[in-house]
Amino acid sequence: MKIAFYGAKPYDRVWFEPLSKEYGHELLFIDSLLTTDTIPLANSCQAVCVFVNDRVNKELIDILAKMNVKGILLRCAGFNNVDIQAANGKIKVLRVPSYSPEAIAEFAVALLLTINRKTHRAYSRTRDFNMTIQGLMGMDLHGKTAGVIGTGKIGRSMIKILQGFGMKILAYDLYPDYSLDIEYTNLDTLFSSSDVISLHCPLTEETHHLINKETISKMKQGVYLVNTSRGALIDSADLLDSLRTTKIFGGVALDVYEEEEGLFYEDNSDKVIHDDILARLTTFPHVLITSHQAFFTNEALEAIARVTLENATALENNKTLTNEVISQQ
Ligand code: NAD
Numbered sequence: 001m002k003i004a005f006y007g008a009k010p011y012d013r014v015w016f017e018p019l020s021k022e023y024g025h026e027l028l029f030i031d032s033l034l035t036t037d038t039i040p041l042a043n044s045c046q047a048v049c050v051f052v053n054d055r056v057n058k059e060l061i062d063i064l065a066k067m068n069v070k071g072i073l074l075r076c077a078g079f080n081n082v083d084i085q086a087a088n089g090k091i092k093v094l095r096v097p098s099y100s101p102e103a104i105a106e107f108a109v110a111l112l113l114t115i116n117r118k119t120h121r122a123y124s125r126t127r128d129f130n131m132t133i134q135g136l137m138g139m140d141l142h143g144k145t146a147g148v149i150g151t152g153k154i155g156r157s158m159i160k161i162l163q164g165f166g167m168k169i170l171a172y173d174l175y176p177d178y179s180l181d182i183e184y185t186n187l188d189t190l191f192s193s194s195d196v197i198s199l200h201c202p203l204t205e206e207t208h209h210l211i212n213k214e215t216i217s218k219m220k221q222g223v224y225l226v227n228t229s230r231g232a233l234i235d236s237a238d239l240l241d242s243l244r245t246t247k248i249f250g251g252v253a254l255d256v257y258e259e260e261e262g263l264f265y266e267d268n269s270d271k272v273i274h275d276d277i278l279a280r281l282t283t284f285p286h287v288l289i290t291s292h293q294a295f296f297t298n299e300a301l302e303a304i305a306r307v308t309l310e311n312a313t314a315l316e317n318n319k320t321l322t323n324e325v326i327s328q329q
Pocket of ligand 1: 098101104149150151152153172173175206207229230255256293295
């Protein structure tokens with residue numbers, strides 16, 4: 001199968017290039033995202049391969065279908081960036097439902113430990129030989145309560161690690177798994193009782209801006225908020241407002257941001273940043289922003305490449321599409 005691989009970065013080639021030969025697929029690496037301008041590049045291809053920030057809307061899907069492109073291969077788990085309903089009956093959408101939940105959970109914990117114990121600030125200080133520790137005080141996680149929203153693959157991996165720290169877990173999920181050794185509760189109780197809140201649910205109409213002015217006001221003083229799921233779970237304007245006007249947060253760590261498209265994964269260091277919210281968020285010492293890198297381990301990238309290419313093979317050979325994303329409507 002010839003596949004147009006959009007948003008290609010050097011690290012994508014590391015696993016995709018050798019494995020594509022093994023699976024007998026030809027990859028056309030394209031640096032840009034999939035847009036109306038770049039879509040003609042997929043002209044002779046049977047599939048396109050996209051990532052988290054390619055917004056595959058109805059317009060693009062209709063063009064792809066006209067071009068006889070058979071599949072949209074998402075090299076990620078989340079599929080909120082593809083109009084699944086518009087794709088229904090026109091083009092198959094396949095994803096990588098699970099590659100390394102541990103990679104994301106471990107990164108979420110790394111963020112939590114950093115904002116709690118302020119190692120990001122200590123690193124800068126000691127490089128400058130400023131050996132003071134004033135302002136770097138954190139809290140013991142042992143004995144504290146972690147609120148985990150979404151107890152799927154990543155949420156469960158996160159819970160295991162936090163339980164290892166001796167934390168009590170409060171969880172919320174639309175579909176609770178009562179076989180887990182945790183207490184499920186409602187969102188209000190989770191917000192008001194948790195010392196740490198970590199988001200692991202998908203972005204849907206229901207979860208859009210789940211963290212907003214109202215829900216933030218229910219949180220405990222000094223709460224640590226970690227988002228490694230999708231940016232739009234948080235209303236960033238409301239978050240910024242709370243950071244500016246209250247002292248509710250002990251720290252906030254964001255690996256994802258609702259307006260990350262076009263900014264994340266790019267070197268913008270020479271550019272003027274027009275996103276005032278993001279620009280302001282980066283100025284708070286207790287806010288840590290990373291560029292959607294929680295998935296970024298060798299093991300995860302190999303698994304992503306293998307499953308994406310297996311999806312392509314299944315599509316090419318009209319086999320059962322176990323990783324197809326199907327419209328619910
Ligand atoms: P999963 O499908 O295994 O688990 C998601 C859980 O969320 C499920 O248990 C589901 O029941 C629950 N859920 C669905 N709607 C909900 C709602 N309204 N309220 C509460 N819970 C709800 O998915 P996963 O593999 O654990 O991934 C979770 C999310 O992590 C993905 O959707 C994706 O957005 C994000 N992700 C981020 C990165 C990264 O690099 N930052 C990488 C992979 C995945």
